Structures are given as C-alpha cells and as structure tokens.
Amino acid sequence: MRILHFSDLHIGVENYGRPDPKTGLSTRLGDFLDSLDQVVEFALNEGVDLVLLAGDAYKGRDPTQTHQREFAKRLNRLSQAGIPTFLLVGNHDLPAASSRATAVDIFPTLEVANIHVGNSLKTYDVATPSGPLQVLAVPWPRRSAILSREDSRGMSIEQVRQTLEERLTDGIEAAASQLDPTIPAILTGHVTVNGATVGTERSMMLGQDHVLLVSALDRPQVEYIALGHIHKHQILRPDPPMVVYSGSLQRVDFSEEGDEKGFCVIDLDPAAPQGQRMTKFEFHKLDARSFVTVDVTVERQDVDPTATVVRAIARKEIAGAVVRVRISLAAESDAHLKETEIRAALEPAHFIASISREVAGTRRTRISPSEGEDLQPMQALGLYLDSRNIEGERRGKIMRKAEELMEMDLAEPEEAA
Numbered sequence: 001m002r003i004l005h006f007s008d009l010h011i012g013v014e015n016y017g018r019p020d021p022k023t024g025l026s027t028r029l030g031d032f033l034d035s036l037d038q039v040v041e042f043a044l045n046e047g048v049d050l051v052l053l054a055g056d057a058y059k060g061r062d063p064t065q066t067h068q069r070e071f072a073k074r075l076n077r078l079s080q081a082g083i084p085t086f087l088l089v090g091n092h093d094l095p096a097a098s099s100r101a102t103a104v105d106i107f108p109t110l111e112v113a114n115i116h117v118g119n120s121l122k123t124y125d126v127a128t129p130s131g132p133l134q135v136l137a138v139p140w141p142r143r144s145a146i147l148s149r150e151d152s153r154g155m156s157i158e159q160v161r162q163t164l165e166e167r168l169t170d171g172i173e174a175a176a177s178q179l180d181p182t183i184p185a186i187l188t189g190h191v192t193v194n195g196a197t198v199g200t201e202r203s204m205m206l207g208q209d210h211v212l213l214v215s216a217l218d219r220p221q222v223e224y225i226a227l228g229h230i231h232k233h234q235i236l237r238p239d240p241p242m243v244v245y246s247g248s249l250q251r252v253d254f255s256e257e258g259d260e261k262g263f264c265v266i267d268l269d270p271a272a273p274q275g276q277r278m279t280k281f282e283f284h285k286l287d288a289r290s291f292v293t294v295d296v297t298v299e300r301q302d303v304d305p306t307a308t309v310v311r312a313i314a315r316k317e318i319a320g321a322v323v324r325v326r327i328s329l330a331a332e333s334d335a336h337l338k339e340t341e342i343r344a345a346l347e348p349a350h351f352i353a354s355i356s357r358e359v360a361g362t363r364r365t366r367i368s369p370s371e372g373e374d375l376q377p378m379q380a381l382g383l384y385l386d387s388r389n390i391e392g393e394r395r396g397k398i399m400r401k402a403e404e405l406m407e408m409d410l411a412e413p414e415e416a417a
Contacts, residue, residue: 002046004050006246007090088228089139138190251322265280265281305337318346321349
C-alpha cells in the first residue's frame with residue numbers, strides 16, 4: 001500500500017507574482033498548480049493508493065471560483081483513476097463561524113467519488129486499491145466544538161490554549177484506542193508540534209497555534225504520522241511510527257528561502273503486524289520557485305556603491321527567482337546609489353520583492369505594491385517593528401498582544417464574549 005503525503009498547498013497565494021500573459025492569471029498561482037500537477041502525475045504513474053493533503057488546500061477560507069475550479073480539476077483526475085484523496089481541514093480552510101462550511105466541504109456535498117474530507121477528530125475508513133486503511137484525522141480544531149462558552153469563561157488566552165491542547169491529546173488517545181489492529185492505520189494532523197522548526201517570518205501562521213507534544217501523536221496503533229501546518233519539511237521522529245512534516249509544495253515567503261520543497265511517499269505492508277507495517281519512506285523534491293536574498297555592505301570609502309551592489313547581484317542565481325536586496329551603507333554613499341541601475345541588474349528575476357537600505361542607523365525599505373497588498377497582519381507588524389529596531393522582550397510582548405487581539409477578532413461572537 002503506497003501513500004502520498006503532502007500539505008499546505010495554499011492555492012491563492014499570489015504575492016510576488018505578476019499576470020501571466022497567456023492565461024491572465026497570476027504566475028504564482030501557476031507555480032502552486034504546477035507543483036500540484038507533479039503530485040498528481042506521480043500518483044497516477046507510481047501506483048499510489050492514497051493521496052493525503054494534511055490541511056490548507058487554499059490560502060483563505062473563501063477561495064475564488066477560479067481557485068476552486070483549478071483545484072477540482074486536479075482532484076478529478078485522481079478520482080477518475082480510482083485513487084482516493086483525503087483532505088484534512090487546516091486552519092486556512094475553516095470558516096469564521098462554526099455554522100458555515102469549510103473550504104473543502106463542497107466535495108462530499110457533491111458526492112465526488114474517492115474524495116474524503118477529515119473535518120472532525122475521528123477515524124475515517126478509506127477503501128484503497130490495495131485494501132482498507134484507517135485514517136485518524138486531527139484537523140485544526142474549531143474551538144467551539146471542544147470548549148464551550150461556559151468552559152472558557154474567565155480563562156486567559158493561554159489557559160484556553162492549554163485546555164484545548166489537553167482535550168486534543170485526550171481525544172487522540174481515545175480515537176487511537178479504538179483502531180482495528182487488523183487494518184493498517186495512519187494519523188494525520190494539522191497541528192504545531194513542540195520542537196518543530198518554523199521560519200522567522202511567519203506570514204502564513206497568525207500566532208493562534210495550539211502546540212502538542214510529540215507524545216500526544218505518537219501512538220503505537222498507527223504506522224505513520226502525516227503532519228501539516230508548518231511549511232518546512234522535517235522528520236520529528238525517525239523511528240516507527242515516523243512523525244513527519246511534509247512541508248509546503250512551494251515557498252511562500254523569504255523565511256522558506258533555504259527550504260527544500262516536495263512530498264513524502266510511504267509504503268505499507270498490510271499483511272505485517274501492527275506497528276511493523278511501514279517498509280519504505282522517501283521524500284521527493286520539487287523544483288519550487290526560488291527566493292534569493294542579496295545582502296550587500298558598502299564600505300564608507302567605496303567610490304561606486306552602485307557597482308558594488310550590481311556585482312553582488314551578479315554572484316547570485318537570480319534568474320526566475322523572487323529577489324530582495326538589502327544594502328547597508330553610510331549616508332554619504334546613499335546619495336550616490338542609483339536604484340534604476342540596480343533594478344536593471346535584477347531584470348532576470350521573476351519578481352523584485354524589495355530593495356532596502358540601512359543607512360547609518362536608520363532603515364528605509366521599499367516593497368512592491370503587490371507585496372504590500374498581500375502582507376498578512378503579523379508580517380506587517382513584524383516589518384514595522386524591524387523598521388523601529390524593536391527587539392527582544394519588548395518585541396515579544398507586542399507580538400503576543402497582537403496575537404491575542406487578532407484571536408479575539410477572529411473568534412465567534414459567543415467566544416469573544
């Protein structure tokens with residue numbers, strides 16, 4: 001039995017892109033769809049029995065008709081080939097109110113063959129070409145489904161998170177204890193696990209994370225633990241059952257500049273005893289859009305700072321990349337810096353994200369208009385704090401307070417009360 005695990009597709013992320021003259025759509029949408037096409041082609045050609053998306057199909061809870069159409073096209077190819085797809089609900093898939101449908105509920109509503117949606121913490125039975133499989137799903141929780149208004153009355157944000165984590169852990173343990181030992185089982189979760197490595201620019205994660213211990217997921221009844229939510233591919237536990245973040249298929253921002261992108265493939269032997277069924281694990285790399293940072297320090301005695309910056313750019317592989325340039329220089333050198341020549345040197349790039357200058361203790365950053373439009377709130381705050389050189393404990397307090405305010409804003413009315 002072969003399982004393909006990927007996560008955080010985020011169709012709809014179009015920052016750092018431009019209109020494609022052939023389609024009229026964002027070139028960044030094309031990047032994400034191209035990666036999904038590679039996943040689908042692998043599944044069709046390499047005997048995959050289940051394609052598992054561990055959360056966040058779209059960038060937001062209300063995907064456009066175009067984004068839904070393009071996603072459905074790819075799922076339909078798998079469906080027609082008889083390959084089941086399991087869609088775990090992530091935080092970006094959840095609606096603002098509990099009574100509303102998630103971004104992926106349309107598929108079971110239309111009764112699309114071979115598509116399963118994991119929107120509750122429970123075990124789903126999936127029929128695959130190689131036999132039955134149990135999928136213990138741990139979607140991003142709707143707080144109101146786990147904590148009632150009375151439960152959380154008078155609690156601080158931190159107390160609410162702690163209680164949520166405890167009840168999630170108890171729910172996972174209870175569900176795992178009910179698994180049929182004669183049928184292969186995997187666990188998939190859209191969660192933050194303690195000890196996982198995340199990027200410093202957490203533009204896609206709004207700071208409302210509940211954090212689980214590895215031990216909360218490490219259940220002997222399952223053969224593999226497929227995680228989503230964190231965009232960096234990493235193996236948190238190499239021994240069975242492996243605990244793995246597949247990471248996102250494409251880079252979203254510069255925090256993922258050095259990350260490898262791809263998907264995981266797991267082979268199980270259904271005839272083997274429980275806990276010993278995984279026979280092979282592989283991470284398949286994808287050729288994702290590259291992000292490149294060019295850091296340049298211009299010395300005070302430099303007579304041609306523009307040439308120095310252009311030479312630094314030439315040393316980087318910028319063709320087809322999203323590029324940012326960060327220049328440190330003295331005030332007298334700043335007056336001689338010619339940005340038009342710098343932009344000309346960046347012509348091979350796919351997109352110029354920003355050209356920033358740090359001048360004698362001050363900082364000036366120019367970002368592209370489209371990047372500014374797509375900034376997530378926490379990312380925008382981070383850029384502001386950077387510009388004000390606010391670091392350490394003070395920065396942490398400001399960020400935590402912002403997270404609390406955003407969490408209150410996103411909460412359902414009864415929760416906010």
